[in-house]
Every structure is written in C-alpha cells, then in structure tokens.
Amino acid sequence: MIRRTHPDQNGHKTLTSSHVQPVTKRIAVCRFVVCCCLLLIGESGLQTQAQQSFGGNPLAIGAEQFSTLGAPVDPFLQMPPINTDSLLAIDALPGNRIGGLKFAHTLFTDLSPETAGVTFTLEDSLWVWKVGIRSPGAYSLNVLFSEFKLPDGAAVFLYNSDRSTILGGFTNRNKPDGGEFSVAPVDGDELIIEYHEPLHAAFRGKIRITEINHDYLGLFRSGTRFNQLDLPCLPEITCDNSLDSLSHSTCLLIINGNTYCTGTLLNNTAEDGRPYVLTASHCLQNNASYGSRVITYLNYHSPRCNPLIRGSVAFSLSGSQTRALSNEVDFALLELNELPPADYRPYLAGWTTDTVNTSHPYVNLHHPWGETLKYSLENDSLVPANWT
Numbered sequence: 001m002i003r004r005t006h007p008d009q010n011g012h013k014t015l016t017s018s019h020v021q022p023v024t025k026r027i028a029v030c031r032f033v034v035c036c037c038l039l040l041i042g043e044s045g046l047q048t049q050a051q052q053s054f055g056g057n058p059l060a061i062g063a064e065q066f067s068t069l070g071a072p073v074d075p076f077l078q079m080p081p082i083n084t085d086s087l088l089a090i091d092a093l094p095g096n097r098i099g100g101l102k103f104a105h106t107l108f109t110d111l112s113p114e115t116a117g118v119t120f121t122l123e124d125s126l127w128v129w130k131v132g133i134r135s136p137g138a139y140s141l142n143v144l145f146s147e148f149k150l151p152d153g154a155a156v157f158l159y160n161s162d163r164s165t166i167l168g169g170f171t172n173r174n175k176p177d178g179g180e181f182s183v184a185p186v187d188g189d190e191l192i193i194e195y196h197e198p199l200h201a202a203f204r205g206k207i208r209i210t211e212i213n214h215d216y217l218g219l220f221r222s223g224t225r226f227n228q229l230d231l232p233c234l235p236e237i238t239c240d241n242s243l244d245s246l247s248h249s250t251c252l253l254i255i256n257g258n259t260y261c262t263g264t265l266l267n268n269t270a271e272d273g274r275p276y277v278l279t280a281s282h283c284l285q286n287n288a289s290y291g292s293r294v295i296t297y298l299n300y301h302s303p304r305c306n307p308l309i310r311g312s313v314a315f316s317l318s319g320s321q322t323r324a325l326s327n328e329v330d331f332a333l334l335e336l337n338e339l340p341p342a343d344y345r346p347y348l349a350g351w352t353t354d355t356v357n358t359s360h361p362y363v364n365l366h367h368p369w370g371e372t373l374k375y376s377l378e379n380d381s382l383v384p385a386n387w388t
Contacts, residue, residue: 056169058157058194059128067120067128075117076132076190079107084137084216100253100261100283101370103217104142104185107135111209112147113195121199129195129207139218140185142257143193144211144293149178151201160188169196174318178206182257182293184316185215213257219370220313237365237373239305247301249349250365250373254295255283260370263296263334267348275336275346277320281327291322291334298344302372311372315344355384 064072082105091102113119117131135141143158148170150156155169165186175181197205237247249265261283266276277296284290298315302308319337326332340346362378 054155054169054171054173056155056157056196058159058163058166058168058192059122059130063122064118064120064130067122069118069120073118074132075130075192076134077111077116079133079135079212079214082135082137082214082216087216098282099285100255100259100280101217102259103219103370104140104213104215104258106256106258107212107214109210109212111193112207117193125199127197127199127201129193129197131193131209133191133193133212135189135212135214138189138214138216139221140187140215141189141191142183142185142213142215142254142295143191143209144213144257145181145183145207146210147178147206147208148175148181149206150175151197151203151205153198153201154205155196156207157194157196158183158186159192159194160186161190161192162188164188180292182254182295182318184295184297184313184318185213185219185254187220211257217370219254219260220310234368234374234376236302236305236307237375238301238303240375243363243365243375245347246349246363247365247373248298248345248347250367251277252297252300252367252370252373253277253279253283254297256285256290256293259283259285260367262366264349264365265298265340265346266333267350273339273348275339276323276348277334277336279332279334281325281330281332284322284325284332286325286327288322288325288332291320291332294318294320294334296320296336298340298346300367300372307372315340 062072064070087105090096111117111131111133113129117129119127119129121127133141133143145156148156150172152172155171157166157168157170159166165188167183167186170181170183193209195205195207237243251263251265253261253263255261261279263277263279263283266278268274268276296317297313298317300311300313300315302311317336317338317340320334321337322332323335324331324333360379360381362382364376364378365373367373
C-alpha cells in the first residue's frame, strides 16, 4: 500500500473472517449479473482493520557506507530495450485484441540474493539484499515474486529512485504460506527492491523475482487515450454525488502484471462479507490460475469531476483465488485474499435473478482504457436475452 493517510469511515458493518468454501452457485445466476453489469448496491458496507503493509522504512540514502560494504554501490541492472511502437502495433492486430487491455511488456528474469544485486550487513543486526531494475522509457514497473517465504521480522520494500512512491513493508503476514506475490506498479523507469532480514532470523528467507513488467502505455496517466475522445456520455463518477456509494463497489484490476480490466465487489446470499469480485473470464485469459496474480484497486476516481487530475492509486490489495470461471459465459468470480480496510470504503453490490425490470435508469460503471471510474445511464427498460 502506498504511504498515505486517509480518514476512518464510521457507521459501517464490521467484517469478520470466515472459513472459505467453494462457490457452488449456478452459472446462470452469474451469467445474469455479467450480462447486465448494472448492479444494485448492498445495504451494508465493509469495515475491517486489515492492512496491506506492515510498517518500517527502506534504508536511508547512502546507508551502505556504514555497512560491511563500506561505500555506496550501484545495484541497478539494465533491462533490454523495449520497442514501444512495435508492441502497440502487435496489440492492435485483430487476433490479439482478446482479453483485457494490455499495458505492459513482460521481461522474464531470475533475480535473487544469490544471482543479482548486492548483499550486506548493517549494524551487526540486519542482513540486506538490494537490487535495482532500470528499464528506460517505462511509465511504471512492477514485478512478480515467484518465491516469497519470509521469516518473522523480515520485510520487503519497493520504491523508485526519487522515493516519490514507496511500497511496503511487505512481510510474511502478506503471504503466510509463501508462494507467488504480486505488487502494484511503481512510477518511473527505475525500481529498487530492498529486503531486510534479522541476522538471527529463524531461517534465511526465500525471495525470487522472475517477471518484470514494463508499462509502455501509461496506465495511470491522467487524461490519456480514452479521455482524449471527450465523450460526454461517459462522465467521471465524481460528477454525480448520488453515485458515491455505488462507486465504491467498482474496482480496477491488474492481472498478471500486464493487463487491466474492471471488476465489481459482489454480495452473496449468506451476506457474510466475503470479498468476492466479479469480472470477465477473458480478463484472466480464461486461465483460473491468474487469480493469484490480481492487484485490485478501489476508489480510482478522478477528483472534482476533472479527468485531467490523476486519481489516487493508494487503495490496493494483492492476490485472490478464482472461485468460479466459465469461458462460455465469460465470467470469473474471485475472492480477494485480504479484506479491504475500512478507509477503502468498500461496498458490496447486490444482484438478483429476477428478470422483471423494477427501476431505471440503469447505471453502468467501468474503467475504460484503465482510466478513472466513469459511468453511463440507460433510461430505457432492459430486455432479457440469452446467448450461446
């Protein structure tokens, strides 16, 4: 989670953790929800004290000179050049325009304390691994940890060169069982990963980076491709205060570090607050295993009804499990690994299998081209339909 402070929200129902059970709802129910994409808000919000980072800070600039290294070092690795024009041309080919919007190119690598960067000891108490990634021209960089098994007291930080964005500390509380761990993009074309481990930790942590994603589209730039179309039928969500609660049910998803889609926080019949997210199967490239590689952003809204002002990307969560997926109906039901904290102000959208139109206008919320949340209205009645 990016280091920013947000006010607590009061008056919401508190969530408690519950044992996870497989989803057994009939696909027809989910098909109706996906088909409509016009969701009613649930009666209660979510509230929890869960956090996605657990304190601490990266080392001060130049701290290496007071370590066993004795002097500052350059930990950066240079990535191969990226031809953005070629990537955009490939993305535009008809056969490649399937799935979510691709915004980043994946570079496969193998970075660990044994293979890259520098390691050193600081003040006879802390063992540090530090590695930098430089990929010229990237709007942002993000990485996939294929191994993330940390002892108690260890933490990982990610930040750019000017430290305008700092992620972490990420600890074994983020991934108690180890395994893959995805992180949000960090602005700029230079990324530093810093791992801290107590000298007397119970075991040496296992940490390995195998994928680096170079953002060539500028996913979080303000006023980008879609906003340049200037479509008055798709205003910013912040232009209509009556949609405030509804807006907190819609989220931007980054899948596999290189693709974006839209999802919706969804209520369930037990009303137990489990954080389900409904999206499309094609967003996961029809691959259920990609559920573990999802970063979920809530509240990615343009402030003050102005598409030229960048929205906040501070409200993020890492990881999920795919509970149900159908390529034929094109839906995927995910369950987030973490409960959204109270200051995210999340709401669970309601749904129904009733095909009788009860009210309108209908509201559609989404993130076109990965931009800030927008809405459109349909004043006519909906006509239920099936497809094969």
